Amino acid sequence: MLTCLRVRSFAIIEALEVELDAGLNIVTGETGAGKSILVDALQLVLGARGRPEVVRTDAEAAEVEALFNLSGQPQALNALLEQGIETEGELLVRRVVSASGRTRAYINGRLATLAQLKEVTKGLADISSQHEYHSLADPRHHLSYLDAFAKHADLVEQVSQAHGALVEAASRLEEVVTEERGRADREDLLRYQVNEIDTLREAVENEEALVVERERLRHAEKLGSAAGEAEAQLYSDDASICGALSRIATSVEQASGFDPSLEPISAQVREALVQLEDAASELGSYARGLSFDPARLGSLEDQLDRLSRVKRKYGETSSEILAYRDQASEELDSLERYEERLDHRQRDFDEALEEAARVALVLRQKRQAAAARLSKAISKELSSLGMGEAKVTVELAALEGGPRELQVEGARLSPTGIDHAELLIAPNRGEDAKPLRKIASGGELSRAMLAIKRVLAGLGPASLYVFDEVDAGVGGAVAEVIGRKIHEVAQHSQVLCITHLPQISAYADAHYRVHKEVVGKRTKSDIRLLSDDDRLEEIARMLGGVKVTDQARAAAQELIRGAEG
DSSP, rough: EEEEEEEETTTEEEEEEEEOSSSSSEEEEEESSSSSHHHHHHHHTTOOOOOGGGTTTTOSSEEEEEEEEEETTTHHHHHHTTOOOOSSSEEEEEEEEESSEEEEEEETEEEEHHHHHHHHHTTEEESSSSOOOOGGGOOGGHHHHHHHHHHHHHHHHHHHHHHHHHHHHHHHHHHHHHHHHHHHHHHHHHHHHHHHHHHHHHHHHHHHHHHHHHHHTHHHHHHHHHHHHOOOOOOOOSTTTHHHHHHHHHHHHHHHHTTTGGHHHHHHHHHHHHHHHHHHHHHHHHHHHHOOOOOHHHHHHHHHHHHHHHHHHHHHSSSHHHHHHHHHHHHHHHHTTHHHHHHHHHHHHHHHHHHHHHHHHHHHHHHHHHHHHHHHHHHHHEEEHHOOOOOOOEEEEEOOTTTTTTTTTEEOTTBBBSSEEEEEEEEETTOEEEEGGGGOHHHHHHHHHHHHHHTTTTTOOOOOOEEESSSTTTTHHHHHHHHHHHHHHTTSSSSEEOOOOOHHTTTSSSEEEEEEEEETEEHHHHHHEOHHHHHHHHHHHHHHHHSSSHHHHHHHHHHHHHHOO
């Protein structure tokens, strides 16, 4: 609810601060005193366009601040959190309009955009006046009001869940259908890739060994010649190294007979001889076993060349290539089972659609019955408000949608069902019913809003209802009925009502008076909360005119007692 409104340099208001209570807050005053300026100021902090004309003459800027208590307003609290704005359950909104026309918005002390301001304050207040600034005239809210009136929230939740399940099933089905468009080409590609890697699996897994073998075959002649020459020099030739070393070993062994200290050296020479003879034998075997195989060399060249191309496609290492091969094989297997998956997904979709259609049609039937009851209830309220010929119709229609959208019996299926609702009103007999937002008369609009709010008391999103000129064109008993009904609305929500009628003022929980005065050469407007005695005088003034008589005071007292009773 709105707990405080502070206005500075706004129109004829120099500086004003008003603290509002819960329940019915009545604002009265002489014509032109500035009562409706309060509504204009409140509209500004709720996101209305800031115009330089609102800035008080000779002032640099107009400023409006509004403090809201957000208890019981989870939507507003969530909006603040989504904007990253911290709060302890209160919302302070500030708008500044400069004389040049520049505007600034602040939310809890932080600079904000107008879009952020509108999002955060959405649903906080509902203003009925000659200006179209009220959520109840917005057809986007009418379906939720009908559902709240009918009290079938559980069924609406079932529709929402069924819609969510259907959307998910449709998405999964679309994934499979999309696969079909390129499925054949994709299968051919994957099959080729798997076969290409499988054909080269030996090369992939043993690349290093194949490279070594290729190099050996490429240089077989040089390798054979080098090994043969080494074997000859070590062992086969007459002047071989092993022959010379054998003679040296024999000589050292003989010398060790005279000096035992040479025995270790003799053993080392003999061991070296054995190792060289073994090396010579292996070199001989290597040279004799080495042969040039051009066919094998060609095969290796081809394998390694293809492997190089595969590496550019699928990965630099064998593990990357084989991992790609396994992934492609799995996808290929999945695509080859396409028909099976398509049938499964289609069955899931059909079942989800059947369930969504079932609950949506049940909801439609209940809405149709509730729409008739709501129409009668609002029309009855209008009759008691002096609009006896007015008729309200809750028009239900199928949601329109394109051919690619989810549909039930030709209507688009949404999370709230397949219906669109709008409140239509015919203010007078013989007139066609029109949307609420197109009603021209401010008085008729305000009373229509009051009737709807009376029927839907406590069901709408707003925590503050503002009535401006709700008493236009009425008086007497009808005015008293309007006052009583506004007071009934105030039992569920905070109400701010600007009125000229004493019959309505008598129902106030808190009564404020706006007065205008000339100070020097300037006119200014102010507001104050009336005491019980002051309130009696104000209502008596509204009854009797400029001169307040005892009779007017007695009549005012009677009005107040009647309202309290």
